[in-house]
Amino acid sequence: MPHRANVMICTCTNCISNGSLQIKEALEKEISKHKLEDDIQVVPTGASGLCVKGPILVVQPDGIFYQKLKTKDIPHLVEEHLLKGRPVESLMYVSPGEKTPIPELREIPFFKDQRLIALRNRGMIDPDKIEEYIARDGYKALAKVLTSMAPEAVIEEIKTSGLRGRGGAGFSTGRKWESRRKMQDDMKYIICNADEGDPGAFMDRSIIEADPHSVLEGMAIGAYAIGASYGYVYVRIEYPLAIERMELAVEQAREYGLLGKNIFDTGFDFDVEIFKGAGAFVCGETTALVASIESKPPEPRQRPPRTALWGKPTVINNVETWANVPAIINWGAKWFAEIGTEKSKGTKVFSLAGNVNNAGLVEVPMGITLKEIVYDIGGGIPHGKKLKAVQTGGPSGGFIPERLLDLPVDYERLQEAGAIMGSGGMVVVDEDTCMVDVAKYFIEFGVDESCGKCTACREGSDVMLQILTRICAGEGQEGDIELLEELGQAVIDASLCGLGQSLPNPVLSAIRHFRDEYEAHIRDKHCPAGVCKPLFQFKIDEEKCTGCGLCRKHCGHGAIQGESKSPHTIIADKCTKCGACYDVCTFNAVTKVANSVMEAAVSH
Amino acid sequence: MIKENNSQRIGVYICHCGTNISHTVDIKKLVEYARTLPDVAVVREYKYMCSEPGQDLIKKDIEEDKLTRVVVSSCSPLMHEETFRNACEDAGLNRFLFQMSNIREQCSWVHSDREKATAKAKRLITAAVRRVKYQTPMEQREAPVHPDTLVVGGGIAGIEAALKIADSGKKVYLVEKEPSIGGHMAQFDKTFPTLDCAACILTPKMVQVGQHPNIELMTYSEVEEVSGYVGNFKAKIRRKARYVDESKCTGCGECMRGCLVRNVAYLEPDEEPEIVMEPDEAATMQGIMEKYREAKGAIVPALQDTQMAFNYLPENALRYISREMEVPLGKVYRLATFYNAFSLTPQGKHVIRICMGTACYVKGGNRILEAFEDQLGIGAGDITRDQQFSLETVNCLGCCGQSPVIAVDEKIYGYFKQTDVRELIKEYS
Structure with missing residues (x-):
């Protein structure tokens, strides 16, 4: 018998840390107290997106959204809403600066402007139950490709969709697959890159925690397309919950015969292993990632030759890329290609964080402006502060100043502005952030994470850090800015891998857009944001x-x-x-x- | 000692170089300025100082005005230093009491702002006037140069240098302190950035050095003393004791094996130390090895399990992994020290991790770190003396929605404030 209502309680890492498991327990207790077990089901889900308001609960099918719950709210909530059918206004979302609560999730501005493809199942299913994924058309795309499509047709479909790598570089997924398809070998590999090392990014973690099967299904489709039979999911060890859910998902998929030998009786074999990254940012670089799986020192190497695990043809894609694949197969390349801009198709997941009211996970169509993301979805800046810049792309990216906020989100356009799409980290910084200090922060990260192979990256970043430290201490000298620019360019020119080639970006873009702040530190020994302590x-x-x-x-x-x-x-x-x-x-x-x-x- | 020779009579000559200098530098102002400099007796300007009449100006002033020093501000010394030195000499002034300041290549040609260029030219002239006072008369002599070359160090750079010089017909002494040339490159597998085979580049060159008629190779020798001067150095090389007749030795190694006092050129490797582990420790490690011994490239997962089991990587566990998985200990250590997730020292009972993700940083994550450092009296990466707490930073916990975030063991604390630090430490103490 179907339940009258489903109570979807968010159990992502964020909400768990805010006590959502205790709330789930309290809910179950109250529901059984009122003998509602047959009517109402409690479903633990992955991240709903609005992390800042956690713990979050949604009552379906009405879609009533409750936020910032405490265990003591639960008896009242169960009695009023679930028993008497009177939603509790005091626990609902209120827009910043407004007074009237918004009951329904789909009416809340944060959710209203989003378009969900990679996150299509977030908050709708229990990630620990494969049945719920299947009920929402899960593994239908895999069945479709295995039974009715040739591998070449799958690749063609992905190519037509215009899907580009969501890990940051934006290489055409279809073309990547095609080149590996053409290589003749007895063994090929599929890798899902979930070594989300960018500080300030949690897209990969959230996708795996909310919907691990979409990633597995995408990988299986990719494996069929290129002719691979084995895959790895490379997850960073800092994400224990994601690892746990992915392990369970693999187990369940094997039980259902969706992984393993002879899937859907088509003779197609594919299995997956989870590899835990041990905390090195450089492992996000594909050659280093592969070396890491091989237990070699994870230092990037020159390409070509192409990245190849155990010397075999290998496709590495990011979590979000894989999660998009089943949707493209199900709903068609044409549908996907209609979303977005000319060169950037589909949607992009961003982790919106920093000085913004509605921090959380957002999926938006490509081409949306940063202003819409920060103000309409993100609800603006807290405490009436002024926005200074938006940082995208983590330590490889750059800052986009307030005056360029009408910039559409698109691989090429962001690059022109001196930032990058990156994997989707989007950190909003307000007027209280010092652009010298934050550039120093990124370079410090670079110094820590440089593997040390290339002199330019290893030593150059260190000297840049020394200069920035000096500027922050009020000991900057005339010419420091020019030296930073020159040095940054040298590091970019003389480094082997993406890490080194992009490591100076945050500094260069901060200088490009906020040169006056650097000059204030150096000439007037003044920190306009009031961050640098000696000043x-x-x-x-x-x-x-x-x-x-x-x-x-x-x-x-x-x-x-x-x-x-x-x-x-x-x-x-x-x-x-x-x-x-x-x-x-x-x-x-x-x-x-x-x-x-x-x-x-x-x-x- | 260099000392300023005061009370000189200095002549300063400023050249227009047609319009090459005068179109950007205000010559008139320069002249006025030069007159104000101390010890300057004569200042003149001329269209082309290098011309015959120009040189005559200098000669005439030296003779009539008894100039003791001459400064010409014109082009690069590469062009006309010799010209003016000759002019001075003709007039009876030592040719080295002349100084040239370059206000063309280093000033008028590279600037467009007349005012700034003039200011710069003034400074260049001032420098030359100040410098010329220190100059003393010198005479030119010729001394023979010994063409032999000494190259110290037989690494790849020394080898290459020796070969190049020897190929051009000069005698080369190549001194190397080790018994063989080759240096660090002989220890490398591949070279950066092309990943070419190191030995394939190095060994042919080593053979060339050995066979080159112009190279005298002195291995197992060291430079003790270098004396002499440019062109005529003397070097004293100590040839370390050999105790064998090199002309007869074939390098068979028999004598080393037979040596009673083991006074041999290399040491036998140490005995592999025995791996001592507590019984339960040994059982844990055995369990981990069962899981990974056969799997290919499973060192990192094995290290992860070990870290999980002991909270750090004990030395004996690393030795055990090295032995059981047949991987050199150095490689195990290289991986163990590369990743942030591994620790070679025991961790505290509670591990406090401060998130240093961007979102946390801009919301004051580093101030929280400082507050913890202050309260615990340790720095990030350290452990308190009572071993209760380890303090670490982490690049991102992926909970940016609740920044700033910290974690104690597995528990995550969102919206953390520095004023909560004391309370939190009390809770876990």
Whole structure:
């Protein structure tokens, strides 16, 4: 008997960390208390997307969306909504700056403007149950290709769709497959690259956690197309839940005969193994990834020869690319090619994060503008701050300043602006972010993650870091900016792999769009955003300070003194500029004062 | 010692070079300026200083005005230094008391801003005037040059240098401190970036060195002292003791095997140390090996399981993996130290990981890290003395929706604030 309602509770890593498993337990308890077990089913799902509002729950079929749940809300919710049919307004989503709650998921701006292909099953199925995937046309595409399509026809279909690699480089998936199809060999391999190393990106994790079978099905279709019989899913070890769900998915697919020998009685064999990456960013590079699977030191090498696992023809695609494949087969290349721009087809999943109200996972048609993503879907910047830039492509990408926000999302257009599509990390930074400091952050990442093979990348990044550190410390010199530009170009020119060739990008694009901030650091020893510690001091505004003592309590260094109910002061010698007082003050009485201003004040 | 020879009479001559210099540099201003420089006795400008009348100006002033130093500001010394030195000499001034400043190639030709170019020319002239005071009269002499060459170090660079010089007909001494030339390249498998076989490049060259009539190879020798001067160096080379007659030795190695005092050219490798493990430790490792011994390229997964079992990679476990999987210990270590997920030292009871993803960073992740470092009194990558906590950074936990994020063991804490640090540490203590 079908259930009257399904309660879809998000159990992605985010929501679990916010206690969604306890909420699931409480739900089940309350439901059985009201004897509703036969009417209402609780379904644990993968990420619904709006991570910032977790834990999240959706009551289907009405699509009523509840957010930021606590265990204590559950009895009330079950009684009111599930028993009496009166949705609980106080737990619903409210747009920033609005008052009226929006009950239905599909009406919420965050979801309304998205178009789901790779994430088509998110929040709709229990990722641990293959039956639910199958019920939503799962493995239908695999059946279709195995029983009615020649491998060449599959490749043609993917080529026509215009699908390009979602890992970042944007190479045509169909052409990649075609070249491997043409190679004659007794063994070929399929690899799914889920070594999502970009900081600030979680698309791959979310897709696997929400819908692992779509990835497996895509891989099986790819295997059939190129003539491979074995595959690897390379997942980073920092994603334990994704690994667990993928392992279970592989097991279930084997049980159902969707992996293994003689799939659908067509004589096609394909099996998959999960390989856990051990935490090296460079392993996202295909030659390094393959070396890593072979247990060789994962250092990239020159291409050609082409990337080949155990010396055999190998296709490596990103998680999102694989998840798109079944949809293209099911609904047709023509349908897919109609979405997007001239050269970038379909949709792209982005992990929207940073200083944005609705941080989370979004899938949007190519060609949408950044403004729409940040403001319409993302709900704008919190605390009324001003947007400064959007960072795309992680450590290989760049910054897009506020004035270019009308830029459509498209592989070529982003590149022209000095950024890249990348795998889909999209970090919004507001006016409180220092563009020198954040460039330093990316270079520090590069220094850590450079494998050390190429001198230009290993040493060049280190020298760039030294220069940036110097600038942040207020010791920048005339000519530092030009030196950074020259050095960055040298690293790009003289490095072997994508990591080195793109490592200076964040610095170069930050300089390109925010040169004035660099000049302010160097010439005026001033950090406009108030981030670089040596360049400012904390001060308490005596007029605003009520003497509540909160800052004094939170100061770990005894650097704040003052009597209760009278203005406090900061002892500069003891202050480590940790910023705790700044964060806790509810009256905005703690302010950052630039050193240059302080000096001027002293000399008065 | 170099010292400033004060109270000189310096003549400064500024050349228009047709319009080559004068179209960007204001000559008039230069002249005025040069007059103000200390010790300058005469300043003149002329259309072409290098012309006969131009040179005569200098000669005349040396004779009549008793100039002791001469500065010409014109073109590159490569063009006319000799010309002006000769002019000075003709007039009886030592040719090395002349200085040239280049205001054409290094100034007028490469700039377009007249004002800035003039300012730069002023500085160039000032420098030349200051410098010329330090110059002392010198005489030119000829000394024979010994054409033999000494190349120190028989690596690939030394070999190549020796061959090139020897091929051009010069005698070369190639000194190498090791018993054989070849250096580091002899230890490489492939060369960057073309991945060519290192030995295939190196060995033919080593043979060429050995056979070249112009090269005297001195292996197992070291340079002790170098004396002399340019063109006539003397080098003292110590040829280390051989104790064998090299002309008769075939390198059969028999003497090394028979040597009673084992005073041989290389050491026998150490005995493989025994792998000592606690019984349960040994059982764990055996279990891991059962799983991976036969699988191809399974070192990384084996290391992951080991890390999981012990919370770090004990040395004995690495030795065990090396022995059981028949992989050199060096390779096992190379992998163990490459990846962030592996640790060679034990971790604390609780591992605190601070996410350093971009989203967390822009929301103050590094301030949280500093707060933890402050509270625990350790830096990232360290372990507290009571072994309760390890503090680590992680590139991204993939929970950017709740940034800033930290994790203690497997539990993730979102929207973390630095003011929560103290409370959290108390909770886990």
